[in-house]
Amino acid sequence: MVTLDRLVLLSTALFATAALLVLISISRPQWILSVNKGETSMGLIEMCILSSLTAHEQKCFIPNKVRLVWIIAFGLSIVAIGLLIVTIILFVISQYGQTSTIVYGRLAGFIAMIFLCLSAVLFPMGFDSEIIGGSPFQLPTDYRIGSSYIAFICGAWLTVISIEEMTVNLETTRRTLPAPMLDRSSYSIFSVIKQAIGKDLTRFSIPVIWNEPLSFLQRVAECLEYSMLLDQAVVADTIVERFHLITAFVISTLSAHLERMSKPFNPLLGETYELNMKGNAQFHYVAEQVCHHPPVTAVHVNGRWVFRIKKNSSLSRSSSQESFQSCNDEEEQSDNEIKDEYTWKTPTVIVHNVLFGRLWCEFQGQVDIKHLQSKQRSLVTIKPHSWFASQSTKTAELFKYTGFIYDGKEKLGAYHGNYGHCYYAIDNIDEFQLKPSISCSANGHNCVHLNSTALVSTPCDHLILPSSRLIWNRSLSLMTDNELVSMYQYYFFTPFATSLNEQTDSLKLPPTDSRFRKDIYYLEKGDIDAASQEKHRLEEQQRADAKKSEREFEPLWFKKDDNDEYIYTGKYEQRKFDHCPKLFSQSPDR
Secondary structure (H helix, E strand, C coil): CCCCCHHHHHHHHHHHHHHHHHHHHHHCCCCEEECCCCCEEECCCCEEEEEECCCCEEEEECCCCCCHHHHHHHHHHHHHHHHHHHHHHHHHHHHHCCCCCHHHHHHHHHHHHHHHHHHHHHHHHHHHCCCCCCECCECCCCEEECHHHHHHHHHHHHHHHHHHHHHHCCCCCCCCCCCCCCCCCCCCHHHHHHHHCCCCCCCCCCCHHHEEEEEHHHHHHHHHCCCHHHHHHHCCCCHHHHHHHHHHHHHHHHHCCCCCCCEEECCCCCCEEEEEECCCCCEEEEEEEEECCCCEEEEEEECCEEEEEECCCCCCCCCCCCEEEECCCCCCCCCCEEECCEECCCCEEEEECCCCCCCEEEEEEEEEEEECCCCEEEEEEECCCCCCCCHHHHHHHCCEEEEEEEECCEEEEEEEEECCCEEEEECCHHHHHCCCCEECCCCCCCCCCCCCCCCCCCCCCCEECCCEEEEEECCCCCCCHHHHHCHHHHCCCCHHHHHCCCCCCCCCCCCCEHHHCHHHHHHHHCCHHHHHHHHHHHHHHHHHHHHHCCCCCCCCCEEECCCCCEEECCHHHHCCCCCCCCCCCCCCCC
């Protein structure tokens, strides 16, 4: 069954309405009306005058002298209507066809919007017509704007709104994978482990049945799904609020893993991935696999702003004095400015029931988020699963965490939550010692707890305090009820994850991009045999390349500095990919 994208349908409806309004407006000469109702009315190329005072009948004709700007506006409007029709057709094809035509439809709609906006501006330039006797952009007192021009303006605005809607959803046109996940009931992870005993693990290949159709580079990009929290942290008024938002972002990166018990594909050396997100979470993500043994992935993420604090400004606990600079601003940073830097490490992952039972995982330990320019930090403590606790205690503490925000040893703030669903700031830190008794008030969608037999999420069981304030919660609001129920059939992918491997025509990509991997493509289609063969071919190809290589691999887009850290060179932005290897090709001259 075809799954239609609601935002595409909305934009299609808006474009259709705009085309209808424009068509009506240019077909009716009601752009300018005389103050004496019915006496004279004018359109872009046609005018009507009162022919009979008694019958109030109008005679319409094309005058000998029509303003050139009105003729141009009329021609642009006709072309715009044609482009809007093309846009609608391409949008419909993208929803029912096998190929994505959404980018071409959006381009046609964008050009139509430009033409309509030009027409709307050109028309009042002709108010100096001899028939009217006004001046550009100013009508004489005995004339007024008519309903046709108002309808035309409304149509033009609808195209602007439609283009804006499509910008949000340009890269996420598909709602589900081409084929559901294959049944794993007849496969045992224990048999895989048994086969690996005594073998060189660098040459051991995990069966593709345990993979999900994403590369590790794409899986890392999932951590940025809620990157808008970092945008909010930049403009936070206090140190405590900024740490709440940064900590909530770190917690949000954990929520993407609880339901996902499949392994992403290992990236090949030199493999890249680019993601350019629009909408609420705007960022540009570029990743490259720079080392294979041990595996090292270099990542560069460009958000909306670079956050800088002047050295001579005091950042208090109650207010902050930040300066902001656009990411596109190439002005060099002066000596009296430094960047705010935060660092943390992900907690330990514990996988349960590896040998028997249903696989599920949890995080354990602490996450120490440090501000490198001060002694401020946020320390998250995750409650571990205990085999010896009572069932009620297990349920109450599973996936829960608490934490404090410190300045040195002084506690500035506190928080708690469920890392599969929500983050709450505790505004009154004195309440931290109280026993929570209020049910979680966040909507959204809790993670499916795979330690149970449920395949759909249950309401969040986290208890909060009177001063608990919601900062973040996991939301899958774009998914329908049917999509939520069937998530387990599609690797528990969210709409964000589903879009990561989608082919895109809006970006010029290098041949090393993960989207061009055929093994991932075949697994998406449900062809396990073809996926296994292609995965094996790529692994053998990489081993052969490693044997033939006489020098150390040099990344294309990152450079190692004196601290052995990989620094983004910025050359990727030039989009000169002719020198990139055809990493996934079978040809010998790749």
